[in-house]
Amino acid sequence: MKNPAIILVNPQMAENVGMSARAMMNCGLYEMRIVAPRENHLSEKAIAASSGADKILHNAKIYDSTQDAIADLSLVYATTARRRNMIKVVETAEAAACEMSEKANSNVSYGILFGPERTGLHNDDVALADKIIEIPLNPEHCSLNLSQAVLLVGYEWYKKQISVPSAQLITNTSKLADKEKIKHFFDFLDDKLSGCKAFQNEEKRPSMLINLHNIFQRGEITESELNTLYGVINYLSQK
Amino acid sequence: MKNPAIILVNPQMAENVGMSARAMMNCGLYEMRIVAPRENHLSEKAIAASSGADKILHNAKIYDSTQDAIADLSLVYATTARRRNMIKVVETAEAAACEMSEKANSNVSYGILFGPERTGLHNDDVALADKIIEIPLNPEHCSLNLSQAVLLVGYEWYKKQISVPSAQLITNTSKLADKEKIKHFFDFLDDKLSGCKAFQNEEKRPSMLINLHNIFQRGEITESELNTLYGVINYLSQK
Numbered sequence: 001m002k003n004p005a006i007i008l009v010n011p012q013m014a015e016n017v018g019m020s021a022r023a024m025m026n027c028g029l030y031e032m033r034i035v036a037p038r039e040n041h042l043s044e045k046a047i048a049a050s051s052g053a054d055k056i057l058h059n060a061k062i063y064d065s066t067q068d069a070i071a072d073l074s075l076v077y078a079t080t081a082r083r084r085n086m087i088k089v090v091e092t093a094e095a096a097a098c099e100m101s102e103k104a105n106s107n108v109s110y111g112i113l114f115g116p117e118r119t120g121l122h123n124d125d126v127a128l129a130d131k132i133i134e135i136p137l138n139p140e141h142c143s144l145n146l147s148q149a150v151l152l153v154g155y156e157w158y159k160k161q162i163s164v165p166s167a168q169l170i171t172n173t174s175k176l177a178d179k180e181k182i183k184h185f186f187d188f189l190d191d192k193l194s195g196c197k198a199f200q201n202e203e204k205r206p207s208m209l210i211n212l213h214n215i216f217q218r219g220e221i222t223e224s225e226l227n228t229l230y231g232v233i234n235y236l237s238q239k
Numbered sequence: 240m241k242n243p244a245i246i247l248v249n250p251q252m253a254e255n256v257g258m259s260a261r262a263m264m265n266c267g268l269y270e271m272r273i274v275a276p277r278e279n280h281l282s283e284k285a286i287a288a289s290s291g292a293d294k295i296l297h298n299a300k301i302y303d304s305t306q307d308a309i310a311d312l313s314l315v316y317a318t319t320a321r322r323r324n325m326i327k328v329v330e331t332a333e334a335a336a337c338e339m340s341e342k343a344n345s346n347v348s349y350g351i352l353f354g355p356e357r358t359g360l361h362n363d364d365v366a367l368a369d370k371i372i373e374i375p376l377n378p379e380h381c382s383l384n385l386s387q388a389v390l391l392v393g394y395e396w397y398k399k400q401i402s403v404p405s406a407q408l409i410t411n412t413s414k415l416a417d418k419e420k421i422k423h424f425f426d427f428l429d430d431k432l433s434g435c436k437a438f439q440n441e442e443k444r445p446s447m448l449i450n451l452h453n454i455f456q457r458g459e460i461t462e463s464e465l466n467t468l469y470g471v472i473n474y475l476s477q478k
Contacts, residue, residue: 019384022384023387025377025379025380026376026377026380026382026383027376027377028377051382053380083409085411086409086411087409087410087413087463087464088408089406089407089408089458090407090408090409091406092404092405092406094398094405095406131406132409135394136397136398136401136403137265137266137394137397138265138266138267138397141261141264141292142265145258147387148262148386148387148390151387151390152394155374155376155391155394158375158376158377159333159375162375164331165331166330166333166334166337167331167370168328169326169327169328170322170326170327170329170371171326172324172325174326219328225326
């Protein structure tokens with residue numbers, strides 16, 4: 001499967017190139033291309049900032065011009081923070097990620113342009129791209145550090161490659177208690193509360209019972225948690 | 240509407256606190272709480288790193304303990320990069336953002352805990368939270384800078400607050416050409432090609448015509464672009 005190439009156009013600071021490599025690694029992206037960097041992308045600063053992603057820096061290819069850097073690509077996106085006076089399709093990072101993922105299994109090779117830190121991409125470079133990616137952010141404060149722009153676009157791309165449950169209960173070595181174990185627990189509690197006047201009061205008992213059931217059954221409860229409850233109740237009832 | 244409070248627990252470097260403020264501002268989040276920071280969150284370094292989001296730093300509240308920092312909140316998420324030996328619901332940043340947005344119109348106040356740079360949140364702090372947020376990232380390289388974690392969680396939250404078209408053609412002052420204008424353009428082109436043998440060849444003509452239509456109608460074409468085409472064709476046909 002083809003992953004998008006991340007193309008840094010005229011990055012100014014080696015540290016930002018290193019941090020961009022780190023962000024790429026976070027998102028399972030490995031192909032970095034750099035157009036005419038101002039500083040050495042293999043400097044100590046860059047390597048340190050990459051936080052273990054120096055392999056990406058070592059494998060990065062350097063080009064003289066954006067034209068050269070995209071020559072072998074069929075689909076190129078330009079990331080911009082502000083609108084240009086240009087007739088072009090603008091997509092969210094998520095929509096672009098969708099599109100790239102759909103094309104990833106075909107033979108289309110694609111890349112994403114990121115501009116220099118201060119100015120962003122030059123209009124001439126934006127014009128070379130097929131489409132524009134705009135990351136939806138607070139319009140009053142949408143300027144991002146270079147590596148953060150790489151991270152957000154990469155993150156959207158990575159999310160499309162994986163399938164993660166949106167929510168799950170981590171039970172570790174324990175497992176969810178089945179309904180029989182839960183019934184056993186309530187019988188046990190009932191027994192321990194046999195001396196409690198409020199609980200045995202015919203008027204109050206039903207709503208207290210419902211409340212107790214709801215408290216302990218609101219979330220899924222594990223066997224390990226039930227055991228803790230047995231221990232607590234045993235101790236309290238001995239006092 | 241309630242926005243989540245961003246709670247930095249024992250941040251080590253003032254610069255990271257500043258960058259986190261910037262990330263918050265990017266995502267329309269304004270309430271920062273800091274638990275026992277190691278460095279002064281209003282230092283020059285912090286202010287510089289906040290890149291214009293110093294208002295968030297100035298308004299940040301400082302607490303002695305995580306307990307104090309979350310005392311007035313009803314729903315607390317803990318962000319972690321690694322699984323803890325703890326029975327707890329783990330959600331993606333997107334799922335948590337959904338949940339927070341749904342609760343945003345009710346009176347529930349909520350916050351998100353972020354741990355110190357090196358170690359992440361202490362287990363005792365994770366235990367105080369209702370749920371865990373795990374950002375889906377490359378498992379072989381999922382460590383994030385503090386401000387990047389804030390940015391990704393904030394970004395997911397911000398996306399739920401806004402409605403942005405996933406893709407749109409930006410036409411600036413021009414507008415999409417209607418079908419009559421497009422027909423007019425093809426008639427004009429047809430006329431200019433009247434001397435072209437290939438185009439007037441009865442066998443080749445239909446497929447060339449279809450190709451031309453498809454080229455210029457693949458994307459939506461604007462009036463401004465049509466005018467450019469008229470100019471180009473006029474010039475070429477005069478030569």
